[in-house]
Amino acid sequence: MKRRRAGESADELVLMMSSVMSSYSADGLRRAVARISRCYLKIAIAKRCRLHKLIRQRFALALKIQQEDFALINQSQDPVASYSGSRRKQQQHPVESLYEPAVAINSVASFAHPVAS
Secondary structure, X not given: OXXXXXXXXXXHHHHHHHHHHHHHXXXXXXXXXXXXXXXXXXXXXXHHHHHHHHHHHHHHHHHHXXXXXXXXXXXXXXXXXXXXXXXXXXXXXXXXXXXXXXXXXXXXXXXXXXXXX
């Protein structure tokens, strides 16, 4: 009879161990699913942030184009102001030829003060 009890206790022990192992694997499975879910959530948040960034950039570009169009319309409506403004810009920053050096186009200024020897 003692052997039978030992056998039963061994069976009970195996049953208990299998139930413990199954609970560990279920817990591990839950952890794995939770980890994967967190990864998917992080990816979704990153995609949404990139989308919002692209939307902000497009809006900024559209606003810049609109401002440039508005400036061109105002400039074309007032030709005197646009001519004087563009003439002033030409005097400040003369356009050099692409094929000639700047020294050949603009005269080289002489020194106002003599150089001491």
